[in-house]
Amino acid sequence: MAITIDLRSTTPLEDQLRSQIRELIALGKLVEGECLPSVRQLAGDLAIHFNTVARAYRRLQDEGLLAIGRGRGVFVKELPSRRTQSVRQTRETLGGRLREIFVDARLIGLTAAQTREFVLDELEQFARKEKRS
Amino acid sequence: MAITIDLRSTTPLEDQLRSQIRELIALGKLVEGECLPSVRQLAGDLAIHFNTVARAYRRLQDEGLLAIGRGRGVFVKELPSRRTQSVRQTRETLGGRLREIFVDARLIGLTAAQTREFVLDELEQFARKEKRS
DNA sequence: GCCATCTGTATCACACAGTGATACAGTCAC
DNA sequence: GTGACTGTATCACTGTGTGATACAGATGGC
Secondary structure, eight states: OOOOOOTTSSSOHHHHHHHHHHHHHHTTSSOTTOEEOOHHHHHHHHTSOHHHHHHHHHHHHHHTSEEEETTTEEEEOOHHHHHHHOOOOOHHHHHHHHHHHHHHHHHTTOOHHHHHHHHHHHHHHHHHHSOOO | OOOOOOTTSSSOHHHHHHHHHHHHHHTTSSOTTOEEOOHHHHHHHHTSOHHHHHHHHHHHHHTTSEEEETTTEEEEOOHHHHHHHOOOOOHHHHHHHHHHHHHHHHHTTOOHHHHHHHHHHHHHHHHHHSOOO
C-alpha cells in the first residue's frame, strides 16, 4: 500500500493516513472497486491502533471516496458517485491554501519568479506520478 | 489592518490570525519596523480574547517575524534578521502541501491541465497583490 | 519620583479532539 | 450454527485551543 506514518509528526495519525489514501486514489494507484486492507491489518502494518484506521476509513467514506461494508471490507468507490456526493472542497478553499503556500515561500526568501518555478516543478512531478488510465 | 476572523471556522482563531498577519508581511502591506495594534486593541476589534492575540503574536515572534517589547508594543522585524533565524519552512514541506492541493483538485474533478491553469491563475493574482518595494 | 495607564505574561479552568482499550455486532466460509 | 473474520460503539486519557483573571514591565503627566 506504500503508506508511511510518522509518529513524531504533529499532524494527527488519522490525517496522515487519510491524506495518503486520498493521494493514492487521486493518482489512480488505488482503482475503483479495489479492496483496502482491513482496519486491523493496516493498523498492524503501520503499528498504530486499528481504531485510528477505522476512523480514517469512515471519514473517507463520508467524503464519498470509500464504501465500507461491515463484515465485508472497505472498497474504493466508483468515480461517478464520488463526483456527485463527494468532497466538498471548493476552488475557493483550494485557492486559500495555495495563497498560504505562496506566503510561506516569500517568507523563506523565495522571489515571485522562484516561487513560480518551484510550483511548476512540483506540478510536473505530480503529473508524472499519475497513472494514465 | 484588514484582518477578519471567522468564529464558525474549524481552524483555530490563533491560526487564522497568525496566517493573515504573515500574509500582510509577505505582501509588504506591513513593513519593517511598523507597529502592530496592542493585543487588547486588536482583540477588541476582532471580538476575540486578547490572550489569543497575544499567543498569535508570540508565535510570530518565535518565527522571527515580529519583535515584542513588553510594555512598548509589537513591531514587524527587519528582513535580514527574519531571514536568518526565521521560519523553519523548508521547500520540502511546502512541496508536500502543494501535492495535497493537487490531490484535492483531482478529487473534485479538475484535470491536470485545469489544475495547472488554476494554480497559475492564483499565482498571478498573488503577485498582483504584492506591493512593489 | 510617583502614580495611572498603557503594554505583554503567567497560570488556571474548561471544552473538545485525537488516540487507544475494550466490548459489541454484522458477514461469510466451513 | 460456529468460528473467524469484518467494522462499530463507548469510555478513559491526554493534549491543545480558548477564555478569565491576576501579574509585571514601560512610559508619560504631574
